[in-house]
Structure formats: C-alpha cells, structure tokens
Amino acid sequence: MHITTPEFSANAKAALADEELQQALDKLRSGFTERRRAAVERLPEFDALCDQARAIKDHVLANLDLYLMRFEAKVIETGGQVHWCADAAEARQTVLALCRAAGARCVTKSKSMIAEEIALNDHLEAHGITPIETDLGEYIIQLADEPPSHIIAPAVHKTKESVADLFAEHHAQYGYTKRHDDAAALLEEARQVLRAKYFEADVGITGANFLVAENGAIVTVTNEGNAELTQILPDTHIVIASLEKVVPTLEDATTILRVLARSATGQEFSSYTTFSAGGRRPGDLDGPRSFHVVLLDNGRSSMLGTEFQDMLRCIRCGACLNHCPIYGAVGGHTYGWVYSGPMGAVLTPQLIGIEAGADLPNASTFCGRCEEVCPMGIPLPKMMRSWREREFEQHLQATPRRLGLALWSWFARHPAAYRGLTRVAARILTLIGGRSARIGWLPGASGWTAGRDLPAPEGRSFQELWAAKKR
Amino acid sequence: MSSRERILGAIRAGLEGRDPWRDPALVEARLKAHARGLIPARGRLDSAARIDLFIAMAEDVSTTVTRVGDVAEVPAAIAGYLADHNLPAEAKLAPDPALDDIPWHRAPLLELTKGKGEDADRVSITGAFAGIAETGTVMALSGPHHPTTLNILPETHVVVLRADQIVGAYEEAWDRLRASGRGTPRTVMLITGPSRSGDIEQTLQLGAHGPKRLHLVIIDDVRP
Numbered sequence: 001m002h003i004t005t006p007e008f009s010a011n012a013k014a015a016l017a018d019e020e021l022q023q024a025l026d027k028l029r030s031g032f033t034e035r036r037r038a039a040v041e042r043l044p045e046f047d048a049l050c051d052q053a054r055a056i057k058d059h060v061l062a063n064l065d066l067y068l069m070r071f072e073a074k075v076i077e078t079g080g081q082v083h084w085c086a087d088a089a090e091a092r093q094t095v096l097a098l099c100r101a102a103g104a105r106c107v108t109k110s111k112s113m114i115a116e117e118i119a120l121n122d123h124l125e126a127h128g129i130t131p132i133e134t135d136l137g138e139y140i141i142q143l144a145d146e147p148p149s150h151i152i153a154p155a156v157h158k159t160k161e162s163v164a165d166l167f168a169e170h171h172a173q174y175g176y177t178k179r180h181d182d183a184a185a186l187l188e189e190a191r192q193v194l195r196a197k198y199f200e201a202d203v204g205i206t207g208a209n210f211l212v213a214e215n216g217a218i219v220t221v222t223n224e225g226n227a228e229l230t231q232i233l234p235d236t237h238i239v240i241a242s243l244e245k246v247v248p249t250l251e252d253a254t255t256i257l258r259v260l261a262r263s264a265t266g267q268e269f270s271s272y273t274t275f276s277a278g279g280r281r282p283g284d285l286d287g288p289r290s291f292h293v294v295l296l297d298n299g300r301s302s303m304l305g306t307e308f309q310d311m312l313r314c315i316r317c318g319a320c321l322n323h324c325p326i327y328g329a330v331g332g333h334t335y336g337w338v339y340s341g342p343m344g345a346v347l348t349p350q351l352i353g354i355e356a357g358a359d360l361p362n363a364s365t366f367c368g369r370c371e372e373v374c375p376m377g378i379p380l381p382k383m384m385r386s387w388r389e390r391e392f393e394q395h396l397q398a399t400p401r402r403l404g405l406a407l408w409s410w411f412a413r414h415p416a417a418y419r420g421l422t423r424v425a426a427r428i429l430t431l432i433g434g435r436s437a438r439i440g441w442l443p444g445a446s447g448w449t450a451g452r453d454l455p456a457p458e459g460r461s462f463q464e465l466w467a468a469k470k471r
Numbered sequence: 472m473s474s475r476e477r478i479l480g481a482i483r484a485g486l487e488g489r490d491p492w493r494d495p496a497l498v499e500a501r502l503k504a505h506a507r508g509l510i511p512a513r514g515r516l517d518s519a520a521r522i523d524l525f526i527a528m529a530e531d532v533s534t535t536v537t538r539v540g541d542v543a544e545v546p547a548a549i550a551g552y553l554a555d556h557n558l559p560a561e562a563k564l565a566p567d568p569a570l571d572d573i574p575w576h577r578a579p580l581l582e583l584t585k586g587k588g589e590d591a592d593r594v595s596i597t598g599a600f601a602g603i604a605e606t607g608t609v610m611a612l613s614g615p616h617h618p619t620t621l622n623i624l625p626e627t628h629v630v631v632l633r634a635d636q637i638v639g640a641y642e643e644a645w646d647r648l649r650a651s652g653r654g655t656p657r658t659v660m661l662i663t664g665p666s667r668s669g670d671i672e673q674t675l676q677l678g679a680h681g682p683k684r685l686h687l688v689i690i691d692d693v694r695p
Contacts, residue, residue, distance in 0.1 A: 024672075031673045043513075045509055048509050049511075052508045059491075062489065062493055062494075063493045063497070064486070064493075065482040066493060066495055068479070069479070070498070070502065078657075084473070086474045134680065136670040136671070137668075140671075154670075156673070160671050195680070199590060214505060216655070217659070223669070225666040225680045225682075228622070228623045228681065229680055248501050248502055249501070249502060249506075250645045251505050251506065251508060251642055252508070255508035257641075268531075268606045268663070269608060269661070269663045270663065271662070271666055272661070272662060272663075274658060274659070274660045274661070275658065275661075279657070281614070281656075281657050284613065284618070285586065286587045286588070286618045287619060295478075297474075297478045301478055301482045301485055302481060302485065304485025
C-alpha cells in the first residue's frame with residue numbers, strides 16, 4: 001500500500017473540499033456518537049467497567065511474556081499452532097507459506113486491521129492467491145482499491161451510489177447486470193456473491209479481538225457473521241493478531257466485551273462474539289481441520305516501558321475517531337495509512353517512523369474528547385505531545401513552525417515583553433474586528449478565517465483585566 | 472535466535488525494572504481463580520425478571536420469541552412461525568439428543584433432516600447451551616450435536632431453549648460450561664440477534680451474511 005502520511009496537509013485540503021466525504025462524516029458524527037452516548041446511559045456501571053477493563057490490560061502488559069506463553073501452550077493443547085513474527089515481512093511470509101501448504105488459490109478474510117498493517121492482500125495477490133474480503137465495508141474498499149477510512153467502518157466515506165457503481169462494475173462477471181441503488185438490494189447482492197466465495201475458499205483468515213490465555217481461544221466480534229463463515233467453512237483457519245490482544249481468562253474477556261460494542265457502535269453487544277479454539281474435534285461435522293495463530297510484534301514490544309506503553313491497551317473500538325473534531329473534518333484517508341484519528345496519530349509514528357508520521361501528532365486541537373471517551377483511558381493527547389517533543393528534538397518540524405515556537409518561547413520567558421505585545425495585539429485585533437467583533441480575514445491566518453470568523457478580543461488583554469480586578 | 476525468543480526477550484527487556492514487575496505466581500493464581508469482574512445489576516435479577524429481561528433484550532435486537540408452556544407445544548410453535556413468515560415447512564435439525572424429546576410428530580407437515588448446515592438450507596433448528604439475559608444473547612457450543620454451520624448458513628435460525636437455561640450474566644454461562652466438564656469447545660458462539668450490517672451509509676440492514684431471522688422458542692415448564 002502506498003503511504004501518503006507525509007502528505008497529510010495536502011490530503012486534508014482535498015478532504016475538506018470533498019462534498020461526498022463531508023456528508024458521510026456528518027452522518028458519522030450524529031450516528032456513532034449519539035448511539036454511544038445512549039448505550040452508556042443505559043448501563044450505570046459503564047465507567048466502573050471501563051476502570052476494570054483498563055486494570056486487566058495493565059496487568060496483562062506487566063506480565064505479557066507470561067500470558068503469551070500460556071496462550072501458546074493452550075493453543076498447542078487444542079491441536080493448533082502459534083507462529084511468532086517479529087515484523088510485517090515475516091508475518092506476510094508466514095501466512096503465505098501456510099496458504100501454500102494448504103494448496104490455497106482463494107482465501108476469504110474477515111476484517112483485520114493487522115492484515116491491513118502488514119499489507120497482506122497485496123502480498124497474497126502478488127503470489128497468485130486471491131484474497132476476498134468478507135466484511136461488507138472492507139469488501140467495498142477492496143473493490144475500490146482503497147485503504148479503510150475508519151477502523152470499524154472501513155467504507156464509511158462511500159455513498160450508496162458509489163457502492164452501486166462499484167458493484168455494477170465488479171459483479172457483472174457473476175451475471176449481475178442490474179444496478180441497484182437501495183442499500184437493502186446492494187446488501188443482498190453482496191450476500192449472494194460472497195456466499196459463493198465462502199464455499200470456494202481453501203483458507204479463512206480472521207483477526208482477533210482477544211486471545212484468551214486460559215484456554216487458547218481467539219475471539220472475533222462481528223455484526224455480519226462473516227468471521228464465522230470465514231473460519232468454519234474452509235479446511236484451514238489462520239488467525240492474525242498482535243501481541244497485546246491477550247487477556248487472562250474468559251471473565252476478563254467478558255469485562256472488556258461489555259465496554260467494546262457500546263464504545264464502538266453503541267450496541268449493547270455485537271451480533272456475533274465467537275470464541276474459537278483449535279481445529280475440528282472428533283465427531284464434529286464441520287469446522288476447520290487446522291488452526292494457526294500468527295502472532296505479530298511489529299514494534300509493539302519496543303513500546304513497553306516507554307511513554308507509549310498505555311497505547312497497547314487499545315481495543316480498536318473507534319470511539320476516539322468518532323469524537324475527534326479533526327477526524328470529523330478530514331476523514332480517515334487523510335492520515336495516509338491504516339490507522340486514523342487520535343489512536344492513529346499515536347500509533348502510526350510508532351509503526352512507520354516519526355519522520356513519515358510527523359504531521360499526525362500535530363493534527364489535534366487537544367480538546368481531550370478522545371481520552372474522555374476512550375474506554376481504556378488511554379492518555380492520547382499526552383502521547384501526541386510526547387511525539388511533538390520528539391519531533392522538536394529531532395528537528396523534524398518545518399522551519400516556520402520552529403521559528404514560531406522559538407519566538408513563543410522567548411516571549412514566555414520575558415513577561416514584560418509578553419505583556420507589552422498582548423496589550424498592543426488585543427487593541428489592534430479589536431480595531432480590525434470593528435463593531436461586529438468578528439474577524440473575517442487576517443494576514444497569515446487564512447487557513448482559519450476561510451472557514452470561520454475569529455472572534456475579536458474586547459480591547460484589553462487578560463492580564464490587564466486581571467490587574468484591574470485585583471485593584 | 473528464533474523470532475519467538477527475540478520477541479519474548481524484547482518484552483522482558485521493556486518490562487525490566489518496571490513497577491509492577493512481572494509476577495509468575497500472581498499470573499498463575501489469577502488464571503486459576505478466573506475471578507469475576509463487576510456484573511451489572513441487570514445481570515443479577517431473580518428468575519422471573521431475568522426471563523423477562525432476556526426476552527426484552529432479545530426483541531430489542533430483532534430476535535423474535537415465542538413462549539410455550541410445555542415441550543409438546545414446540546412443534547406447532549415452530550410450524551406456525553414458519554407459516555407466518557411464508558417459509559417452507561422444511562428444516563435442518565441439529566443432531567442433538569435433547570431435541571429428540573420434542574414430539575415432532577405433532578407437526579406432521581414439518582419436514583426435518585438431521586445434519587450440518589448446507590448452502591441450500593433455508594431454516595435450521597438447534598438447541599443452545601444458555602440464554603444470557605443481560606443482552607438477550609444465546610450461547611451455542613459446537614460439537615457433534617450442534618454443528619456451527621447451523622447457526623450461520625440458513626436464512627432463518629430457530630433456537631429451542633428451556634427457561635432454566637436462561638442465566639443473568641455471561642459469567643454464569645462460563646461457570647456452567649466449566650462445570651459441564653466438556654472442556655473447551657472448538658467454538659463458543661454468543662449470538663445476539665440476526666446478522667446485520669451498517670456498512671452502507673450507516674443504514675442498519677438485517678441479514679448480511681448470516682441469518683436474516685433469529686427466532687427463539689422458550690419452554691417455560693421446566694421440571695427439575
């Protein structure tokens with residue numbers, strides 16, 4: 001996948017001018033955020049559950065090697081195998097080798113952010129294996145050849161007209177010649193096309209929301225049931241998951257599940273939560289015959305013991321995206337890679353390097369909504385600030401920003417000069433604002449004033465008013 | 472050095488000197504105790520209220536429910552449901568001994584075949600391990616008596632549940648599973664309503680890949 005993270009500013013400009021995207025983002029704000037609020041109100045214990053969920057993850061991270069080894073032992077006990085992969089390349093190779101060993105030509109996949117992170121589809125395709133995404137949103141963006149624009153709603157930027165165009169273009173080969181433009185008919189068509197693929201596939205690849213150390217089960221959460229069809233019908237089930245997904249017990253998974261769907265879509269519980277352990281048992285009439293877990297590190301172990309360790313508590317619910325004013329204005333593609341919104345702004349620099357991801361931690365107003373709605377209490381603004389500090393130390397910021405910061409720091413260290421400057425500036429801005437007390441244009445601030453007015457100050461600086469009040 | 476050793480080494484190096492430091496004894500104790508976390512008040516209701524909550528929560532996610540007073544009423548309830556929805560009086564039945572107690576001959580037009588789910592099956596009938604009241608969820612375990620394909624391939628999934636299988640919270644179902652002595656099933660499915668997707672313009676549609684309809688028949692008369 002081509003990474004456009006370094007072009008964040010240009011991406012953002014294009015996104016702001018994209019009407020289709022802006023309509024979709026409006027719906028996201030009113031949809032997910034409203035439903036989450038209602039779900040939280042219906043469960044008085046929600047905050048207490050979040051505290052417990054967070055404590056579970058902290059305990060796991062402090063004992064991560066022990067829980068991973070226990071999980072591995074239990075997977076082996078149930079007849080499965082665990083493949084430890086240090087980086088994306090090793091994980092891609094491992095999955096490819098497993099697919100080849102299964103003689104696979106076609107594999108079905110249920111949505112996995114880890115698969116996106118390691119660019120698995122491109123790799124399989126390059127080696128003659130056809131991957132078919134089965135989550136409806138993920139399937140749509142696969143047809144469109146785009147990355148996901150949201151971690152739980154990958155095609156949230158698409159209107160149904162765009163979906164209808166994509167289906168018309170790609171489904172003609174299966175004999176579907178009528179273009180539908182209502183959501184129900186589009187879903188029915190996708191259901192039929194993908195149903196055939198489930199039966200055709202030789203391997204099913206799923207992600208995992210949790211890995212349960214107690215019994216070696218992996219947990220998938222979907223509303224569509226696609227993870228189940230993906231893993232039950234083919235002979236081989238490959239799970240790809242990152243290290244931090246492990247939890248100790250079924251009870252621990254349950255506590256976190258209670259906050260996951262509510263935070264994500266505002267549902268009480270997703271339609272399908274499935275715990276899968278090993279392959280088919282004696283007497284079973286269905287289910288995969290072999291079961292593999294590809295366990296990916298890809299830089300996560302190096303986050304332990306750093307100021308970014310808490311990020312490993314993330315359960316990928318997407319609440320921070322849904323509540324972020326920046327994500328809400330520019331959408332997920334602007335972030336240029338797999339993860340977007342506040343969690344992406346913290347995780348992306350870690351995974352692709354701070355040089356390429358330098359803009360992301362700066363794409364925040366520090367309003368704090370992300371941390372407030374995060375069920376795992378991840379201090380996302382603080383982490384973005386840590387990245388900004390690193391950028392400053394490594395001289396990664398553009399010259400105007402560095403000069404601006406230098407200027408600011410000089411004034412901050414010279415209070416008399418600061419007071420003088422703000423006195424003058426407040427008066428000039430008041431004059432520009434005039435009777436309306438709004439500023440519609442200001443040299444050097446057109447990025448702000450093109451979209452909205454700047455409220456003008458009311459004549460005197462805060463410090464002047466404070467001094468007057470004290471007297 | 473293998474990737475496994477390298478990853479485990481990197482984890483230990485990252486945790487070195489941190490507080491709380493890793494503690495094998497604590498980990499063992501925790502796994503053994505599998506202590507419950509906080510269970511919401513709604514998951515701790517008494518029997519009658521629990522069943523009412525289970526039904527209300529299930530209906531809230533578009534599951535439909537019929538209550539019958541006796542196992543003998545199950546065949547007619549299912550036949551009636553299929554007729555009401557213009558569905559064929561044909562179903563794939565889970566090869567579950569518990570379902571053999573149902574006097575199927577009382578619905579002579581209902582044609583039943585036992586086995587796993589196939590693409591052509593339009594209706595499946597299965598039992599379940601438990602119902603969970605707090606979210607109206609059905610817990611289904613895979614095994615020779617309950618092929619998982621029956622839960623997910625047919626458009627209509629009918630589940631027969633006894634009232635005494637309905638528990639308040641997920642944790643009670645986990646305890647019943649541990650107590651059953653059957654070990655870890657290949658698949659434990661927690662099913663909460665029929666399949667759905669909101670991926671096209673966030674408009675919720677039922678029947679994405681799995682069942683379009685989930686119907687529960689709850690048998691109230693349970694003799695100990």
